[in-house]
Amino acid sequence: xxxxxxxxxxxxxxxxxxxxxxxxxxxxxxxxxxxxxxxxxxxxxxxxxxxxxxxxxxxxxxxxxxxxxxxxxxxxxxxxxxxxxxxxxxxxxxxxxxxxxxxxxxxxxxxxxxxxxxxxxxxxxxxxxxxxxxxxxxxxxxxxxxxxxxxxxxxxxxxxxxx
Numbered sequence: 001x002x003x004x005x006x007x008x009x010x011x012x013x014x015x016x017x018x019x020x021x022x023x024x025x026x027x028x029x030x031x032x033x034x035x036x037x038x039x040x041x042x043x044x045x046x047x048x049x050x051x052x053x054x055x056x057x058x059x060x061x062x063x064x065x066x067x068x069x070x071x072x073x074x075x076x077x078x079x080x081x082x083x084x085x086x087x088x089x090x091x092x093x094x095x096x097x098x099x100x101x102x103x104x105x106x107x108x109x110x111x112x113x114x115x116x117x118x119x120x121x122x123x124x125x126x127x128x129x130x131x132x133x134x135x136x137x138x139x140x141x142x143x144x145x146x147x148x149x150x151x152x153x154x155x156x157x158x159x160x161x162x163x
Contacts, residue, residue: 007058014062017050017081022088023112025122026071027080027095029053031104040098040105049084049091070116074108088112089128096126 018024029037044051056075063069082091092110099105107122117125129137 007061010054010058011061014054014058014081017083018062018066018068021068021083021085023084023091023110024068024071025082025091025095025110026059026074026108027082028077028106028108029080029104030078032102036098036102036105040094040102043094043098044082044091047084047090047094048086049082049094051080051082051091053078053080067114067116068111070111071109079108087130089125089130092122092126093128093130096123 032040041051056079059075059079059081060072063071082095084090089112092107092112095105095107099107107119107126109116109118110122110125111117112122112125
C-alpha cells in the first residue's frame with residue numbers, strides 16, 4: 001500500500017473536523033506533562049471540543065481551499081489542533097485558562113467564524129464568555145428593571161393597605 005493511501009484517511013478526518021467547525025485553534029504543547037495533557041483533554045471533551053495532535057502536512061492538505069488555510073504559517077514544530085463545532089470561543093477560552101497553570105502551553109493562532117486571528121487576537125477571544133453565559137447576562141439585565149418595578153408596586157400597595 002502506498003504512503004499516500006495511508007495518509008488519505010487522516011486528511012479526510014481533519015477535513016471532516018473543519019467541515020462545519022465554528023473555530024479551530026493551533027497550539028504548541030511542548031513541555032506539558034502527561035498529567036497536564038490528560039487534564040486538558042478532559043476539559044476539551046467536557047466542552048465538546050475535539051483536540052488532537054496531527055502532522056502539520058496533514059493539516060495543510062486538509063485546510064487547502066478553506067478558511068482554515070490561514071493557519072499555514074503556524075504549522076511548524078509540534079502542533080495540536082482544537083476544533084469546536086458548537087461554541088466558537090470554547091477552544092481559546094479553555095487553552096487560555098489552562099495556560100495559567102501550565103505556562104508551556106501556547107496558542108499559535110486560530111480561526112473563529114472564518115476569520116483568522118494571531119496569538120494575541122486569540123487571547124482577546126478567550127476573554128469572551130460562552131453563549132450561555134452571555135444569554136444569562138442578557139436575561140438578567142432584562143429581568144432586573146421588571147423585578148424592581150414589581151417590588152416598588154408591592155411596597156406602595158402595602159403602604160396604602162396600612163394607612
